[in-house]
Amino acid sequence: MPFSAHTGPPAVVVTDLTVDRGQIRALDSVSLSVPTGEITVLLGPNGSGKSTLLQSLLGLVTPTAGSVRLLGSPVRRALRTGRVAAVPQSDGLDERFPVTAGEVVMQGRRRFTGPWRRPSATDRLAVDDALERVGLSAISGRRIGELSGGQRRRVLLARCLAQEAELLLLDEPFSGMDAGSEEVYIDVLRDLTASGRTALVSTHHLATVERLADSVALLNGRLVAHGPVAETTTPQILSTLLGARLPGDPDPTTGRAATLGVLS
């Protein structure tokens, strides 16, 4: 797996970013470069600042100090171009709203159509193609409220595809996702990065990291480590991140393999 094998400028540059949320310092002087054309996984226990970092990249929280650049531009300018797509932890889709999967994916085409122009044949083709790539062509006309959690997340990934985004910011996309959906999701991200796109994906599921990541940024308020999977998910570094018990050790009460969320 590559780590900074690409020679172009990084897709995301975070410099000395500090974010306070009320009395809590959620991020403390974090500096991170996300290489273009790779999948970088943000790994950390619950409350380690993963969402805060992604929200900072979307201009949704105001930093106390530091700066962020996306695709070479300041955040607001980069977001205006439509070259950045994001899926928040809570998908924000109102189940009662009578919108279909295909219509949600079509939202990704607003970058090209603007808010008012009717979708063209090209836009419709792009939506069909995106749904096909996530394996959901058959449910294009189904209402979003009728879909499983994993299907909804794949629909939102299809929206990023239809948007033809160069940078994808995905907050905990695998939470509650079945194995089949997860496999499809990872394959799509791999295809995207093979064509030069970039994904920054947060998770606290260590089991997913090896299959997904080109590099891992370990976060716990501060950046603990950043590098290839084998070098960053060593027992020693993870125990520094987490404290006492190591990932892979069974939970003493359930006997199940631990996630970082369980360990935190």
Ligand SMILES: Nc1ncnc2c1ncn2[C@@H]1O[C@H](COP(=O)(O)OP(=O)(O)OP(=O)(O)O)[C@@H](O)[C@H]1O
């Ligand atoms: N809206 C908010 N108001 C106040 N404090 C917040 C808010 N959102 C997050 N925090 C605090 O900021 C810290 C970082 O939280 P954040 O949600 O970024 O972590 P996370 O790593 O994404 O956690 P999780 O894996 O549980 O989603 C935590 O201490 C959290 O309680």
